Amino acid sequence: MIFLDAAATTPVRREVLDAMWPHLTGGFGNPSSHHTLGESAAAALAGARSAVASVLGCRQGEVVFTSGGTEADNLAVKGIALARQAANPQLDRVVISAVEHPAVEESARYLERFHGFTVDVVPVDATGRVTPEALAAVLHPETALVSIMYANNEVGTVQPIPALAELAHARGVPFHTDAVQAAGWLPLDTSSLGVDAMSISGHKLGAPKGCGALFVRSRVRLEPVIHGGGQERGRRSGTENVAGAVGLATALTLAQDRQPEQQARVETLRDRFIGAVLAGVPQAILTGHPSERLPSVASFCFPGTSGESVLLELERRGVVCSSGSACAAGSDAPSPVLTAMGISAEVAQTAVRFSFDASVTEEDLAAAAAAVRAAVGSVKNLGAGQRP
Numbered sequence: 050m051i052f053l054d055a056a057a058t059t060p061v062r063r064e065v066l067d068a069m070w071p072h073l074t075g076g077f078g079n080p081s082s083h084h085t086l087g088e089s090a091a092a093a094l095a096g097a098r099s100a101v102a103s104v105l106g107c108r109q110g111e112v113v114f115t116s117g118g119t120e121a122d123n124l125a126v127k128g129i130a131l132a133r134q135a136a137n138p139q140l141d142r143v144v145i146s147a148v149e150h151p152a153v154e155e156s157a158r159y160l161e162r163f164h165g166f167t168v169d170v171v172p173v174d175a176t177g178r179v180t181p182e183a184l185a186a187v188l189h190p191e192t193a194l195v196s197i198m199y200a201n202n203e204v205g206t207v208q209p210i211p212a213l214a215e216l217a218h219a220r221g222v223p224f225h226t227d228a229v230q231a232a233g234w235l236p237l238d239t240s241s242l243g244v245d246a247m248s249i250s251g252h253k254l255g256a257p258k259g260c261g262a263l264f265v266r267s268r269v270r271l272e273p274v275i276h277g278g279g280q281e282r283g284r285r286s287g288t289e290n291v292a293g294a295v296g297l298a299t300a301l302t303l304a305q306d307r308q309p310e311q312q313a314r315v316e317t318l319r320d321r322f323i324g325a326v327l328a329g330v331p332q333a334i335l336t337g338h339p340s341e342r343l344p345s346v347a348s349f350c351f352p353g354t355s356g357e358s359v360l361l362e363l364e365r366r367g368v369v370c371s372s373g374s375a376c377a378a379g380s381d382a383p384s385p386v387l388t389a390m391g392i393s394a395e396v397a398q399t400a401v402r403f404s405f406d407a408s409v410t411e412e413d414l415a416a417a418a419a420a421v422r423a424a425v426g427s428v429k430n431l432g433a434g435q436r437p
């Protein structure tokens with residue numbers, strides 16, 4: 050099997066499992082307990098926090114461990130907007146982009162449904178990018194927060210985060226970015242990015258599912274979303290997932306240490322793969338930005354086919370990938386990300402996303418490109434209405 054669905058999830062790395070193991074077995078303490086077992090769990094958690102903070106270029110106290118990217122996004126969007134509204138009731142608008150993950154979009158819609166917020170959606174261009182001009186047009190004096198993702202999960206387009214964050218700051222608005230797909234591939238230094246909050250998730254990086262973190266700059270007020278015993282300095286209650294935090298820290302550090310060389314290698318392979326697919330399938334359309342895209346994502350539409358049928362044919366040939374977001378898998382609706390980029394609903398239904406982790410090889414991608422050619426050919430030959 051050639052696994053080209055790493056944007057959905059990745060296997061846990063051996064080094065990560067090894068780092069987690071002691072905290073799942075002998076060192077199983079609760080970090081809030083006042084005995085040696087608890088203290089050593091607290092020390093492990095502090096070590097993990099320090100490692101994550103060092104990759105994000107922030108203070109340890111600015112890292113909040115969460116159960117993953119979805120919770121980090123919820124905490125950022127709801128937590129910052131609600132805290133700002135509590136301090137100033139006139140702040141009742143939030144800005145998101147048209148291509149956000151549902152974790153951000155639905156958090157904003159929750160604010161709209163239950164807290165009287167207006168959601169301003171900033172459009173993207175045909176490559177999936179938000180321009181500073183488009184953002185400027187939706188900023189209001191009442192804007193409490195801007196949330197724009199770093200890199201898109203369906204097409205891989207990378208947003209100009211420093212420019213967008215600077216613009217929000219010039220209007221006095223804090224800026225959150227969902228870096229779940231960017232982590233491990235792109236620089237994560239929060240000062241250079243200029244962000245006030247940033248979400249990451251372990252399972253896209255070789256850590257287990259169910260661990261993530263939110264960076265929140267210390268001056269930014271945050272209303273908790275999960276209430277309880279006041280862990281994580283009151284920002285996220287619940288007994289901490291010590292082994293998960295250690296796993297996240299290990300995976301993030303490993304990915305970041307190898308980032309520049311990995312990025313260059315995988316980018317070259319990705320571009321060769323894109324070239325081979327476009328050459329082998331003349332009607333194929335590359336979606337997303339041609340160069341400002343994640344090294345790890347190649348996404349296409351294959352007009353005249355159905356994305357789901359191409360996926361089935363690819364799987365029969367040993368290539369596993371997806372039609373876009375894993376969250377939307379099984380849904381017949383065209384991807385809102387693709388339609389926001391101006392792609393028709395009909396063409397959007399033919400989307401296929403290939404996403405790789407750093408272990409991808411040239412041979413894998415050459416075989417995958419040949420499989421794509423054969424799969425699209427066989428789906429087309431079946432004619433409309435017939436599924437293989």
Ligand code: PLP
Nearest residue numbers: 117118119150152202229230250
């Ligand atoms: N944000 C983006 C861009 C994602 O791709 C994902 C996962 O697919 C998430 C958020 C949610 O992360 P998690 O699966 O850790 O909840």
